[in-house]
Amino acid sequence: MTPAARSTQPTPQHAPELRAAARHLGRRRFLTVTGAAAALAFAVDLPAAGAASAAELDAARITEDPFTLGVASGDPLPTSVLLWTRLAPAPYQPDSGLPQQRVTVQWELAHDAGFRRIARRGSTTAHPEFHHAVHVEVGGLAPDRVYYYRFRTGTWVSGTGRTRTAPAPGARVSGLTLAAVSCQAYHDGYFTAYGHLAEDDVDVVFHLGDYLYEYAVNSVGGARNYTDRTLPDLFNHETVTLEDYRLRYALYKSDPDLIAAHAAHPFVVTWDDHETENNYADDVPENSVPPEEFLLRRASAYRAYWENQPLRRPQLPDGPDMRLYRRLQWGRLAQFDILDTRQYRSDQAYGDGSHVPGPESEDPSRTMTGATQERWLIDGWRRSKALWNVVPQQVTFSQRKLDLNEVAKVSMDAWDGYPASRDRVLAGARSAGVDNLMVLTGDVHVGYAFDIKDDFDDPSSRTLGTEIVATSIASGKDGAERPSTWETYTRANPHLKFFDGRRGYATVALGQHAARADFKTVSAVTTPGAPITTAASFVTEVGDQGLKPA
Structure with missing residues (x-):
């Protein structure tokens, strides 16, 4: 994105008005913006869930399997525990094969996979206003227990x-094993790594963005x-409206490997850019479109x-705003x-690509997280009693020089484009005593x-922590063990201990004395069924941060 492409964006004094308008998308005064924006407004102008106008469908009339998108749990x-499913007998149709009527759904949570020992059961409503999605928060459970669940x-x-x-x-807690995953472009290949992750022994999966x-x-x-098979033409255009995004999730979530991974493990999700639009800030x-139109798209x-x-x-969005940052605890371990x-975040400096650092990127007022989230993070560290403080997030945090010039280019979309923001976060970690x-x-x-x-420019300076970057599930197609930039990046960044360009995921086993990271890769995603191997393993010790080969 060039700087010129951003010239039509809202001034700060107008941004609150646009956000307020996007929360009330059906109001006549907002439908006067442009034809495209009006179409978006109609797409997301939904009544409150459970509106009296939504009659109830007799579930006995559902003649095709409504659980085509699988089940999931999270947070x-x-x-x-939070349990999820969405009813979709015909997932590739805009209405998912259901009328605009609410549907009663029963759920069960059991101590065993055979459902002989039921822990909790109940019923809920799948509302058409939420595209017949179901979110069930089941309380009153025992800590640190495995449960099994299903819907009917x-x-x-x-x-x-x-x-x-x-x-x-x-x-x-003696230990915890997590998996880190990201970036699953359906059109770039099969989700083979998810099939392997479904069989892996992990406690929780962190999805770090670009789910679609x-x-x-x-x-x-x-x-x-x-x-x-032949996919419908309705997928063969960029997502813009609420209907577009809903259909794209149906395409992704109908993938059998993704279904298997969600069924096997609880997920903790956060987004990056492609869930909405490439490199938005x-x-x-990304492009020169009216700001009111983009906020409508973001709301969708x-x-x-x-x-x-x-x-x-608490994560239910309010128009174009959604509180996604949040905190989870794992006993005193993490x-x-x-x-x-x-x-x-502040808009990317010098456009969205690579650029040498300069006054624009080094402006101390620039922020990656916003001031409120930054304070929330640092205050949480100050109150933390955990042995490990783990920050699941989206873009490369550590300095990553992209060439060998005296003043190297860096990515303006990563934390390198927001160095003052990174410095404040690291200063907060030091002041909070995060070891x-x-x-x-x-x-x-x-x-x-x-x-x-x-100090990233001084290899002998203190190591404050470690960063584990999970490769993509499918984005980038098959990739290579040593990308063309491998030698340059490893020479330019002595704090970079590992670099592999194949697809897969990472697991991290947190323990009382050390953490072990395993980078797991598949040989191909453009053809299904590739085996998985561990490309490399590293450990970092409690109280002595720094990655060493395992």
Whole structure:
């Protein structure tokens, strides 16, 4: 995106008015903006859930399996789990094959996969206003327990999901294994890594952004090159309206490997840019479109995101705004501060690409997180009693020089484009006495392992923590073990300990004395069924941060 492309963006004094308008998209005064914006407004002008106008559908009349998108759970708490599904007998149709009527759905949570020992059961309503999505917050559970769950409506029973609660606050926990995943462009290949992750022994999965991509998917699924099916033309354009985003989630969530991974493990999700639009920053879109039109698009994207993810009620969006940053605890072993580095950031300096640092990028007022989220993060560290403080977020945090020049180019979309913001965060970690800091990152379609340095330009400076960058699930197609930039990046960044360009995911085992990171890769995603291997493993010790080969 060039700077000129941003010249039509809203002035600060007008931004609150546009946000307020996007919260009331059906009002006549807002439908006067442009034809395209009006179409978007109609798409997201929804009544409140459970409106009296929505009659109830007799579930016995549902003649096709409504659980085509699987089941999921998320955000485990010590005494509560969040269960998700969405009813979609015809997922590739705009109405998902259901009328605009509410549907009663029963749910069960059990101690065993055979559902002989039921822990909780109940019923809820799938509302047409939320595209028949179901979010059930089940409370009153025992901490640190595995549970199994399923849904039922009419004669149909969903597949079985496996989830768990977090340990009790203050509990001394010996270990936790997490997986970090990101960037799953459907059109770039199969989600083979998810099939392997479904069989992996992890406690929780952190999705670090780009759950879907807004780009067109053609009739053969892009690089998947289907020969046994033809995708509808309604996927072969960029997502803009609420209907577009809902359909794109249906396409992604119907993937069997993704269904398997969600059923096997609870997910903790956060977004990056492609869930809405490439490289947007706060209310600034990628291209030169009217600001009111982009906020309408953002409201559509955020609404569809909540509908299709295992998120709790506090994350329900309010028009174009959604509180996604949040904190989870795992006893006294780990605190997870999940960030949103997209919704509140300053516009990228010098456009969105690579550039040498300069006055614009080094402006101390620039922020990646926004002031409120930054204070929330640092205050949370000050109160933390956890051994490990882990920050799941989106874009590369550590310095990453892109060439060997004396003043090297860096990415303006990553934390390198916001160095003052990064400095404030690291200063906050130091002042809070955070000894075992780990940042989890996605976005760049490669696996990296970084030491986070007190001074990135001085390799001998103190190591403040570690950064584990999970490669993509599919984005970038097959990739290569050593990308063309491998030698340059490893020479330019001595704190970079690992760099691999294949697809896959990372696991991190947090323990009382050390953490172990394993980078797992598949050989190909443009053809299905590739095996998975561990490309490299590293450890970092409690009280002595720094990555060493395992």
